[in-house]
Amino acid sequence: MALGGNPVFNGKNFRSATRGNETAGFGTMTYGGTAVANQQQLEHMYNQPSAGPAETGRMTFDDVIVKTLLCLGFVLVGAAIPAFLVPGLALPLMVVGALGGFVLGLVNSFKREPSPALILAYAGLEGLFLGGLTMFLESMYPGIAVQAVLGTLVVFGVxxxxxxxxxxxxxxxxMKFFMIALISYAAFSLLNLGLMVFGVNDDPWGLRGADxxxxxxxxxxxxxxxxxxxxAFSLIIDFTSISEGVRQGAPQRYSWTAAFxxxxxxxxxxxEILRLLAILRGDD
Incomplete structure (x- = not known):
């Protein structure tokens, strides 16, 4: 790759710098042992292993994995609060988690630079929402939580x-088809939510419960x-973005963006898997 392709190198005259070093090298030859010392130093430098992405402050796959696991850990901690610590407050905590997670999700999405604190706060609030929702459906359909977790792991792995x-x-x-389908799905979800909130459709799942x-x-x-x-296709987009970020040497801080x-x-x-299982179990 040409030096000019990397913004770090833009505006730097490496040819003149190289010539300057060559001139300096010839100059040191007049001082006897200095040239030998410089040569030994250069050989030592060249024999050192090349600096990897971690040493140069670049994003690596390990960075993304560690930070993603940390985020999921916060999700699990948040989910444990309404599920095991204060189950009597599961419903209000679920609402707080849903609203707070939505707001922080937007904030993190539009921030120019990632904020680890806000990303972890988002994960914790989503945990409150997921914990409350899961326990509510688990009380109606025992075993659905384990099924949903296994289903998520299977889809992720595949x-x-x-x-x-x-x-x-x-x-x-x-990507074009994905965006069309995503916008259509979002429009349907908003319409379905509106019909349920205003009592137009009294089915627990709204239009989703229709034949x-x-x-x-x-x-x-x-x-x-x-x-x-x-x-699942959104995961493909995430994997593609992470691979491109690592390949192009994105700064290490953007591993938080990838984890988010x-x-x-x-x-x-x-x-989505939890809701699908609930609809199938409710139709039995």
């Missing part, structure tokens, strides 16, 4: 394997499968 194999990529055409074209299958099952597919993106997608994926 998606990662497909990405590493090169069989699935976030191509421009795929799909007379097949006896709840509409929520079809929508849920679509949403899980969108969340993965946390958002995994929370979304878990909620």
């Amino acid at each position: 998606t990662l394997a497909l990405f590493k194999s090169g069989k699935v990529r976030a191509t421009p055409r795929a 799909f074209l007379g097949t006896g299958i709840p509409f929520g099952v079809v929508i849920g499968i679509l949403a899980i597919g969108l969340a 993106g993965l946390t958002v997608t995994l929370v979304w994926l878990y909620v």
Whole structure:
């Protein structure tokens, strides 16, 4: 890669600097042992192992993994509060977590530089929401929490394997369809929420509980499968962004951005799988 391709090197005249060093080198030859000492120092420098991304302050896959696990740890700690510590406050904590997580999600998404404190706060609030929601549905459908966790892990593992194999990529055409589907899904979700809030539809799942074209299958099952597919493709986008960031030498602090993106997608994926399982269990 040309030096000018990296913004760190822009505006620097390396040719003149090299000539200056060559001139200085010839100058030291007049001082007897100085040239030999300089040569030994250069040989020592050249024999040292090359500095890796961690030594140069660049983002690595290990950075992203560690910070993602830290975020998920905060999610689990937040979920444990309404699930085990104060189950009587599960509902209000779920509401606080949902609203607070939504606000901090927007704040972190639009910040120019990542803030570890805000990202971890987001993870904790999402944990409150997930803990309350999970325990509420677990009381109605025992075992659904374990099923949702296993389902999330399976989708994540399969998606990662497909990405590493090169069989699935976030191509421009795929991104276009993804955005169309995502906007359509968001519009449907807002419409469904509005109908439920204003009492137009009294089904616990709103339009999701309606029969799909007379097949006896709840509409929520079809929508849920679509949403899980969108969340899985969002993981592909996250993996692609992380790979590009590492390959292009992004600053190490942006590993927090990558961890935030993965946390958002995994929370979304878990909620969709949990809701799909609840609809299927409720239709039995």
